[in-house]
Amino acid sequence: EVQMVESGGGLVQPGGSLRLSCVVSGFPFGSYWMSWVRQVPGEGLQWLADINQDSKTKYYVDSVKGRFTISRDNAKNSLFLEMNSLRAEDSALYYCAKDGQYFDHWGRGTLVTVSS
């Protein structure tokens, strides 16, 4: 059974930083691209970033380029999202997802709230 568990969310002040983690089991993590997607409660889905199997290729949506960094540790079956210079509009539920030609597995998300 595939399990993907995000953690690291919480309340942070504008301008602050957070590091999200996603621990994966149930599939060969190191063989797949992985993505982060976020969703403001009650709103739609926004893809943020993805990373290839050996971490040599990373892509980001324009709104987070230069502020967010995606990374992974294949030995620990873990995906990360380092978020800096956080803004109120970054408040959302953050999901990790198994990437490929589609997103067939998702975690349950971790909530990030940016507020003073």
Place this chain on the structure above:
Amino acid sequence: DIVLTQSPGTLSLSPGERATLSCRVNQKFDSKYFSWYQQKPGQAPRLLIYGASSRATGIPDRFTGSGSGTDFTLTISRLEPEDFAVYYCQQYGSSSWTFGQGTRVEIK
């Protein structure tokens, strides 16, 4: 930028009725990267359709994806109570993924 426009925004139907959801993309792309997802309140999205027309594992055959080029459709042949949810389309192009804004299928 690639934009996916879903219509209608909300679809009000009764159980047993047919639902037809549309997703239009503002430029052509490889449809093998086109997918549909279902999301229920408090849950993560669930993959329904990939490659525009292939059902994901465990998805009932009342869900059908079709289309190519820039126009895609998700059809639910006979709505079951558990099908009332929000549906998103998604595509990949120019090294990024884009989602549509969603169609809510609600009970009439």
